[in-house]
Amino acid sequence: MRAVPLRGGPVELRGALDLEDTPAGVLPRRLPEWTKEQYQDPSVHGVTLMPSGVRLVFRTDARELEFEVLTSTGQLDTDPGPQPTGMLELLVDGAPAGRRQAPVGNVVRMAGPGAEQRMIPGEPGTVRFSGLPDGMKTVELWLPQQTPTELVALRADGEVLAPLPDGRRRWVHHGSSISHCVEADGPTGTWPVVAAALGGVEVINLSQAGNALLDPYVARTIRDLPADLISLKVGINIVSLAAFRLRTFGPAVHGFLDTIREGHPDTPLLVISPVSCPALEETPGPTAIAPDGKLAALGDPADVADGALSLAVVRAELSRIVAARRAHDPRLHYLDGRELLGPDETDDLADGLHPGAAAYRRMGDRFAAHAFADDGPFG
Structure with missing residues (x-):
């Protein structure tokens, strides 16, 4: 040796x-x-x-x-x-x-x-x-x-x-713990890695458990990286930490996208909203862990009318922003995160928030089938 x-x-x-x-x-x-x-x-x-x-x-x-x-x-x-x-x-x-x-x-x-x-x-x-x-x-x-x-x-x-160049496209992804995938059964079982293997691309996973709060330094990092494909999974920690209200959330999303587009004006860019999370669908954060070990929302659903964010509000706002920007940015796309893990699969969330190993692999399969299809955003 x-x-x-x-x-x-x-x-x-x-x-x-x-x-x-x-x-x-x-x-x-x-x-x-x-x-x-x-x-x-x-x-x-x-x-x-x-x-x-x-x-x-x-x-x-x-x-x-x-x-x-x-x-x-x-x-x-x-x-x-x-x-x-x-x-x-x-x-x-x-x-x-x-x-x-x-x-x-x-x-x-x-x-x-x-x-x-x-x-x-x-x-x-x-x-x-x-x-x-x-x-x-x-x-x-x-x-x-x-x-x-x-x-x-x-x-x-x-x-x-040294390895030979393999010619694969580079996909840069950023998200929260549900893209970081601590609960996966191994490093190749995270859903971005599963999807990348199926799509024949090389993935750079910039996801950060407990974070992904539209941090400007992350946007600048993505802007300056070589990338053929970009995706952003946005929203779960923004709601769970009550980090924004509706007034500030939209401009922050626009600013994050604007920064990325400075370096990648024509790169396919997919915005993904949160997967299902029962506690936060209609109730805003902040959150705590309940005695049963599951995520609990501490906000007041009535506060949504005054600008507090629930997952339903975040999904609607992300869909609206992407639809408006597509008029001048046709390579910007939107995916409802419930297409990756839906409300009928919340039994897979042991703590009410994080998928298990099998669910992560299923998410990777579904993302690849959507994004890498011939007519998909990364096709």
């Missing part, structure tokens, strides 16, 4: 827009370094380090590979152990070739949500993939979508070369 450099060598790191040097190795981030100074909420930094859609790509004739990583996972003081670290998944020439549980490394302990955190340092762990096919092949190692993962070392028992 010989070491392969993770920087400045043949390995491409796709899906990450920045690499932070750490004492252990390198830590992928899904937003550019310059965005750090534009947010204060630590949750933004945390979810940006969760490598949903991030993968190492290279060619090799090796039969055996070793990946050394240092994960950082959370643990409430009331939990019996650390939260699951997720899976490392290997694809060879696009086909599944093995999956391994990511080893537990650093553990972030806390008394409860929002409490002060205590880092318990851990050690890197190694995962091994053996019995790979003979000959030169393209290998992708997908990192766990829910766990910050420092890349410490890559070792191979054969030659490692």
